[in-house]
Amino acid sequence: MIPYHISFNTIEGEVFWVDIGLSKFDKPFFDHVIEDHISILEAGHKTLTTSTETLLNSALLLPAVPPSGFVFHVSRCGSTLLSNALQQIKGATVISEAGILNTLFQSYLLSNSLADTQFSKDKVKQFIQSVVTLLGHSQSECDRLFIKFSSWNILFLPLIREIWPDVPIAFAFRDPFQVVESLIRAKPGWSNLFLNPELVSAMLRINKKEVATWAYIDFIVNILSGIYNAGQALEHNALFIHYSEDKVLHIKQLFDHFNVSAEENEWAAIRSGCNIYSKDPNRSSHYLQNVMVSSFVLNERVMSLIKTKLWEDYMKLKSFVSV
Numbered sequence: 001m002i003p004y005h006i007s008f009n010t011i012e013g014e015v016f017w018v019d020i021g022l023s024k025f026d027k028p029f030f031d032h033v034i035e036d037h038i039s040i041l042e043a044g045h046k047t048l049t050t051s052t053e054t055l056l057n058s059a060l061l062l063p064a065v066p067p068s069g070f071v072f073h074v075s076r077c078g079s080t081l082l083s084n085a086l087q088q089i090k091g092a093t094v095i096s097e098a099g100i101l102n103t104l105f106q107s108y109l110l111s112n113s114l115a116d117t118q119f120s121k122d123k124v125k126q127f128i129q130s131v132v133t134l135l136g137h138s139q140s141e142c143d144r145l146f147i148k149f150s151s152w153n154i155l156f157l158p159l160i161r162e163i164w165p166d167v168p169i170a171f172a173f174r175d176p177f178q179v180v181e182s183l184i185r186a187k188p189g190w191s192n193l194f195l196n197p198e199l200v201s202a203m204l205r206i207n208k209k210e211v212a213t214w215a216y217i218d219f220i221v222n223i224l225s226g227i228y229n230a231g232q233a234l235e236h237n238a239l240f241i242h243y244s245e246d247k248v249l250h251i252k253q254l255f256d257h258f259n260v261s262a263e264e265n266e267w268a269a270i271r272s273g274c275n276i277y278s279k280d281p282n283r284s285s286h287y288l289q290n291v292m293v294s295s296f297v298l299n300e301r302v303m304s305l306i307k308t309k310l311w312e313d314y315m316k317l318k319s320f321v322s323v
Contacts, residue, residue, distance in 0.1 A: 001048055002138045003055055003131055004034045006100050008107050013052035022140060026087055028080050030098040030135075032281040055130050064129065065136030069258040070160070070169045071148040072234075074227050075190075076182040077174035077243045078250060080278040083148040085251045088269045089260055091143030095135055097150045097189070104128055105156050109202045125163050146258070152190055152223060154230045155203050170254050171231050173317050174243035176224060176310035181297050183220050194219045221305045228313035232320075240320040247274045 005016040020037050027033050038047075069086075073079035083096045095101075108124040136145045153160075154171075183191075193200055194216060201208035204226050214222070231240075239257040241250050251270060255262060262270065277285035298306070 001046070002135055004031075004098075004100055006052065006055070006103050006107075006127070006131075008111070015050050015052055015055045017048040017050065019046040020138065024139065025093055025095065025135075027096075027281045028084060028279050029096050029281075034099075036281075052127065055134075056126055059130035059133045062133055062137050065133050065142065065145050067132070067147050067164055067167045068144040069146045069260075070164075070167050071146065071172065071254075072154045072157075072169060072231070073148075073151050073172040074174060074176075074179055074224060074231070075151040075188055076179050077172045078241070078247065078278075079148060079151075079172040081247055081274065082170070082172060082241070082251060082254050083146070084273055084278055085254070085270045086146050086258075086260070088266045088273070089144075089262055090266070091141045092146060092260070093136060093139045093142040093144070094146045094148060095132065096148040098131070098135070100131055101128065102150050102153070104131070105153060105159075106199055108159075109156075110199055121159065121162075125159070128160075129163055144260075150190060151188070151227055152193070152203065155226055157230060157233070168237075168239075168258055169234055170239040170241060170257055171234055171317075172241045172243065172250075173228070173231060173314070176228070176306050176314050177298060177303070178243075179224065180217075180220060180302065180306055180310075183224075184217070184297050184302075190223070191216075193223070217302055217305065221302075221309050225309045225313065228310055228317065231317055232313065238320075240317060240322070242318060242321045 001017040001019045003015050004018050007014045007016070018034060018037050020033065023033060023037070025033055027036070071079055071082055080096070083094050086092050086094045104124055104127050108121075132145070132147070136142050149160075193203075194214075197208050197211040197214075200206075200219065200223070201211045204211075204222060206222070211219075234240075239253060241253060244250070248271060254260075273283070275286065276283050
């Protein structure tokens with residue numbers, strides 16, 4: 001069984017587990033794997049609810065699984081294509097934007113602002129390490145473990161680096177005009193943060209009263225501003241990947257940075273995947289090249305926000321890209 005959700009609505013906290021059998025983490029997102037199994041529980045798949053102490057104790061029985069690489073990103077910039085490519089490598093396990101890690105980051109931030117001793121820094125580090133260890137050991141062939149974080153998780157980089165100080169990092173980013181247009185056309189998974197001004201205030205260190213006055217587009221641009229800015233603080237040896245249509249080049253750069261080698265059959269699967277919409281869990285939707293930015297979507301106010309809050313940081317990130 002693997003932990004897939006954690007809740008702190010009770011004093012002891014609760015961890016939710018599901019039996020995925022021998023299933024691989026072979027979907028674009030970790031939660032896709034979980035959804036597949038939760039939806040067919042009637043067919044015999046099992047679930048379990050325990051305390052958080054059970055999570056910690058279960059992980060202590062196993063050797064730690066040190067990650068081999070982290071993928072951070074700004075959203076809508078090709079990062080899912082990168083993590084899908086890593087999935088094709090024999091012996092590689094990819095934890096992609098796991099909801100349980102997102103919950104831990106959010107809960108830590110809110111409880112920390114309330115001086116909640118249940119969520120001390122040491123405690124949340126133990127939770128994160130335990131989840132990663134258990135997920136790694138759930139895969140029969142886990143020679144190398146990679147984590148693709150949700151975009152806003154980079155705001156917790158100092159905490160992540162306290163756990164794993166030396167893991168190589170890749171940061172994928174893109175022209176903010178294209179990113180914002182995409183996020184307006186189709187809301188991201190993290191759009192639900194818009195409903196929690198207290199959390200956003202703590203994440204971005206902006207007064208909660210100001211956050212509460214934001215329209216949705218203000219929320220999007222300010223979250224992106226935090227992400228673009230945090231990307232600049234990455235170590236000098238991080239790999240910066242600027243989105244383009246040359247997908248295979250980006251994948252080769254990522255593999256070189258993470259010291260990953262691919263066999264010919266794996267490269268064939270990777271190249272084939274470049275023609276598929278990367279976020280489709282069924283791997284059946286054909287990839288469509290991005291259209292030009294629409295002035296209808298990006299009106300004058302939106303374009304002004306991008307220019308004033310995102311463009312300078314974006315250009316700094318571009319200067320970090322190795323030619």
